[in-house]
Amino acid sequence: MNVADKKRLLREMLFARRFEERCYEAYVERKIGGFLHLYPGQEACVHGVMEAARPGHDYVITGYRDHVHAIKCGTDPKAVMAELFGKETGCSKGRGGSMHLFDVEHRFMGGYALVGGPFPLAAGMAKAIKMKGGDEIAICFLGDAANNQGTFHESMNMAAVWNLPVLYVCENNLYGIGTRIDRSTAVLDQYKRVCGYGIEAAQEDGQDVEKVYAAAKKAVDYVRSGKGPYFLELLTYRYRGHSMSDSNAYREKEEERAWSKRDPIIILRDRLIEAGELTLDDYKQMDNEILDEIENEIIKFAEESPEPKVEELEKYVLAENDPWVKGGVN
Amino acid sequence: MAQMMYWEAIRRAHDEEMARDPLVIAMGEDIGVAGGTYKATQGLYDKYGPERVIDTPISENGYTGLGIGASFLGVRPIIEIMSVNFAWLATDQIINTAAKVRYMSGGQLGAPVVIRSPGGTAHQLGAQHSARMEKVFMGIAGLRVVTPSNPRQAYGLLKSAVRCDDPVFINEHELMYNMKGEVPDEEYFHPLEGSEIAREGSDITLFGYNISVHWCLQAAETLAKEHGIEAEVVDLYALNPLDREGIVASVSKTHKAVVVEEAEAPVGVGSEVMAILNEDCFFELDAPPARVSAKMVPIPYNRALEKAAIPNAKDVVAAVLKLFGR
Numbered sequence: 001m002n003v004a005d006k007k008r009l010l011r012e013m014l015f016a017r018r019f020e021e022r023c024y025e026a027y028v029e030r031k032i033g034g035f036l037h038l039y040p041g042q043e044a045c046v047h048g049v050m051e052a053a054r055p056g057h058d059y060v061i062t063g064y065r066d067h068v069h070a071i072k073c074g075t076d077p078k079a080v081m082a083e084l085f086g087k088e089t090g091c092s093k094g095r096g097g098s099m100h101l102f103d104v105e106h107r108f109m110g111g112y113a114l115v116g117g118p119f120p121l122a123a124g125m126a127k128a129i130k131m132k133g134g135d136e137i138a139i140c141f142l143g144d145a146a147n148n149q150g151t152f153h154e155s156m157n158m159a160a161v162w163n164l165p166v167l168y169v170c171e172n173n174l175y176g177i178g179t180r181i182d183r184s185t186a187v188l189d190q191y192k193r194v195c196g197y198g199i200e201a202a203q204e205d206g207q208d209v210e211k212v213y214a215a216a217k218k219a220v221d222y223v224r225s226g227k228g229p230y231f232l233e234l235l236t237y238r239y240r241g242h243s244m245s246d247s248n249a250y251r252e253k254e255e256e257r258a259w260s261k262r263d264p265i266i267i268l269r270d271r272l273i274e275a276g277e278l279t280l281d282d283y284k285q286m287d288n289e290i291l292d293e294i295e296n297e298i299i300k301f302a303e304e305s306p307e308p309k310v311e312e313l314e315k316y317v318l319a320e321n322d323p324w325v326k327g328g329v330n
Numbered sequence: 331m332a333q334m335m336y337w338e339a340i341r342r343a344h345d346e347e348m349a350r351d352p353l354v355i356a357m358g359e360d361i362g363v364a365g366g367t368y369k370a371t372q373g374l375y376d377k378y379g380p381e382r383v384i385d386t387p388i389s390e391n392g393y394t395g396l397g398i399g400a401s402f403l404g405v406r407p408i409i410e411i412m413s414v415n416f417a418w419l420a421t422d423q424i425i426n427t428a429a430k431v432r433y434m435s436g437g438q439l440g441a442p443v444v445i446r447s448p449g450g451t452a453h454q455l456g457a458q459h460s461a462r463m464e465k466v467f468m469g470i471a472g473l474r475v476v477t478p479s480n481p482r483q484a485y486g487l488l489k490s491a492v493r494c495d496d497p498v499f500i501n502e503h504e505l506m507y508n509m510k511g512e513v514p515d516e517e518y519f520h521p522l523e524g525s526e527i528a529r530e531g532s533d534i535t536l537f538g539y540n541i542s543v544h545w546c547l548q549a550a551e552t553l554a555k556e557h558g559i560e561a562e563v564v565d566l567y568a569l570n571p572l573d574r575e576g577i578v579a580s581v582s583k584t585h586k587a588v589v590v591e592e593a594e595a596p597v598g599v600g601s602e603v604m605a606i607l608n609e610d611c612f613f614e615l616d617a618p619p620a621r622v623s624a625k626m627v628p629i630p631y632n633r634a635l636e637k638a639a640i641p642n643a644k645d646v647v648a649a650v651l652k653l654f655g656r
Contacts, residue, residue, distance in 0.1 A: 059403070093436025102435035109402055110435060114426050120392045121427065124399020131353065131381065131405060138399075151422075154392025161387070316437040317472050319495035327490050327521030 001051070001213060003277050009051060009209055010268050010278075013043040015290050016068040017265060019077060022294050023067065023084060023098075027244050031303075032084045035113075036098050037065040041239040044264035045171045046072050046141060048212025049232070052220045053139060053167075056106045059125045061118045062141040064099035065238075066111030069141055074106035077294075078301040087305035094308045095316060107136075115176075116149025118142060119168070123155045126164035126229075137223045138166040144190050144233075145176025156197040159229035167223045168194075169216075170233040171206060177242045178250045191233040199231050206234030207262040210271075237262070331514055336478070337507040339485035340370040340446070344408060346517065347492045348378050351406065354492060357384040357397055358410030367412055368448065368507040394420035394445065398428050398497075401443045406492055414449035414463040414501070421466065428497035429472035444491045445499045450541055450592055451629050451640050452504035460629035460636075462593035464501045464539075468569040468602070474522055475570040477501040479543040481511035483567050486520025494522060501569070503541050523568050525576035531562035534586040534650055537577070537603050539566040542590040542641075549590075549646035559650060572602055578610045587619040588649050592640060595623035620649045 001009075020038045027036050039046075046069050050060070056074045067084075071077050075091050083090025084098050092102045099113040109125065112118050122140035129136050146152060147170065159166050170190045174181050187193055191201035200222060204215035212234060219230040237259035241248035272278035334342070347354045360367055362375035362385040375383040386393040390411055397407035411417045417424070428441040451460040468475045474496050478484035484502070491498035528543055529550050536546035543565045550561040564580050566572065581587050587607055589600040600621040607619050625639045 061399075090436070092434060092438070095436045096434040100434040102438050104435070104438040110431065110439065112427065114422060117395070117422065117427060120395025120423065121399035121402070123392075124396040124401070124405075125403055126399075127396060128400040128403035128405045131355075131400075132403070150389075151392055151395065154387070154389035155396070157387055158389065158392055158396055162384075316433045316435075318474075319432070319440060322495050324490045324493040324519060325496075325522045327486065327519040 001210060005051070006268065006272060007278065009047055010265065010272065011286055011290070012072070013047050013209065013265050013268070014287060016043050016071065018287070018290050018294055019071070020067065022299065024240070024244070026084070026299070032098065033086065034097050034099070035064070036244045037242065038240045039065055039068045039238070041259065041263070042171055042173060042206065042236045043068065044209035044212050045169065045206045045234045045236055048209040049139065049169050049216040051213050052216035053137070058136050059107045059109050059129070059138045060141070061109045061122050061125065061138070062111055063115065063118060063143065063146065064111055064113045065143070066099065066101050070101045070103055070108045070111070073103065073108035075101065075103040075108055078298050079103070081298045081302040082305045085302040085305070086307065087302060088308045089301070089305040116142065116146040116151040119146070119149070119151040119155035120158070122166050122168070123159045123164055126159065126166035127162065129165055135224060137220065139169065140166065141169045141171060143176070144170055144172040144174070144181055145184065147190055147193055148176070148185060156194050156199055156231070160197045160199050163228040165223050165226065166229045167219055168229065168231045170231065171236050172233055173236050173238045175242065175251070178246060180250070189233070191231055194231040199229050200227070201231040201233070203233040203235065206236030207264045208267055209264055331512045333510050334481055334513050335507065336481045336484050336509045336511070337369045339481035339513050340488055341372055341374070342513070343485045343488035343492070344371055344374055345377070347489065348374065348382065353404055354406045354408065355382045355384060355400070356408045356410065357386050357393055359386055359388055359412050361385060361410050366410065370410065370446070370507070390416045390419040391422050395423035395427065397443050398423055398441045401441045402439055406442055408444045408446065408488070408492060411445060411447040413459055414447045415459050415461045417445070417447045417463060424467070424473065424497070424499065425470050429470045433472055440495050441497045442495045443497050444488065445497070446488070446502060447500070448502040448504045450503040450505060451636065454631055454633055454636055456631045457628035462624070464569055465593055465598040467499045468599070470570070472497070473570060474498040475501065476522055476568050477540040478567060479538070479540050479565050481509065482513050482518070483520055485513050486518045487522065487567065489517065490519045490522050493519070498522065501540060506541060523571055523573065525573035526565040526567060527562060527580070528565040529561070529563040531560040531584065533560045533584060534588065534653070535562045535564055535580040535584045536646060537564050537566055537587065537589040539569065539599060540592070542592050545641065545643045545646050546590050548643035549650065552643065552647050553650055557651065557656070559654065561650065566599065569599060572606065574606050574610065577603060577606050581607060581611050582614045585614055585616040586653060587615070588622060588646065588653065589619065590622045590641065590646050591624070593624055594626050595621055596626070598623070617653050620653055622646050622649045
């Protein structure tokens, strides 16, 4: 990864951080409703992995903590914010909300709110890729707690037995909602859990985007070359609660402090400063530009966008005017 | 027009659709090498190979989800779930994903999967292999539910379901795979909405679907021969959406109605049809409509108890006579 790429990644991760922080404020202001699961702390995971993959070409699917994944795939942040505001200009036309962002044009195949639901969907997309003969891969991002669902085991087995081009990325942030991993899960190293299915797997530091990139490069190359599925575990931490309705009281302050010292943005920033490639002033200017863009373009767009029409409540339930519904003789 | 069995009709629809479109695939437990528990995919493994006729592990929610994910990218999976009792395990992917993805993506992404599964009570299969599950699926927005009562419908509904862009659940029946009937020689696409008049009549409407259509037809014969009552039998092959207009049209003619279902009464086809009658043709009714339904019990193993739990043509006749005050 060259210096320009690193600086771009730093900017993207800082943008993701500020975007999510602004979502927090908008939620408190009641501009955003429902459940809101924020990404700060985990930015290196999706950025490092997608840097090694092909955003907009490879098919990506994830859970409900999905804003940054969509943006990294190429979704316009304005359309993401508009979706959170429930607007017609949102990437799911205001019908999805925070947990159900979609942008099929950029092959972001959605955020899903049933923990573990995307595991088989990703395997299915990989099956389709294989049938159609493309060089895309399917990438599924989920948290550690999803691995306690039956879909995890069912999907790992099918992905392995049918040699499907799917990369499973486990963002292990140590908590399933409010329950610490060692209280819910028998084996703490998640990558070891796929050994029973004969799947290639690795574990990497999820706070250092360069390490994530290197590990993901290996994983992506493996999957794209047709060798079968791969499971990449990234050790990470979310700075906020599971969702906005989470008081976060279940975590030790000492643990939070320790992880805050491993902030993915600060790690990359300081490394660039140390190498003489960036100054603190550059960083501050970058930050100000981002804050300005979020406030004056993204929030403004979301605020000013129209609501969906109530008359269109029942649109999109079924396909429109599907001729086969009427049957007939061919 | 050729006579063929229900299973042969389903097999023919698979074969034609798979021959036409290389992205149509079949998946399910034992459907490939073994040819399918009900023979609905017999011979297709040899013809289309393991990539398109897929023997799945016994992981209903997993392989249903896999089929749905493949459909996102244009594959058209026909998923056989060996028994609706096992489809309970796949309700997460069917309901949470397939039925909702078009809506929650604002129309960007659809899940054009077909899920076929036999429900119903067969021969002493016990409580966990005798479920009738249509009542669960017919109340779900975004999911079409159809249920063929004869080989022609079994063929034509599957043909249309494969081509339709919506997810379609086809509720078959364990006891009906060997039923014979006429199927058009040319390609035939049965509508996924509406209802059919299986027997014309003027005195009362009997509503049935899937196997209960046959109980209604038997009852109608008895009623005509022995009691001089001409019953119309309406076949509700589409359960979501239900054919509100067809239901109202028939009762507006006969002014009396009995709904016959193999499932337990609460929250089912019968209660929905009753609601439609109340809402849309209350003043057309000459007598309170009645339901003939299963008893509210897990299906017992014992043959006599099993028979007592499930309605039959005699129960339909009795309900009609009671409604006529005889």
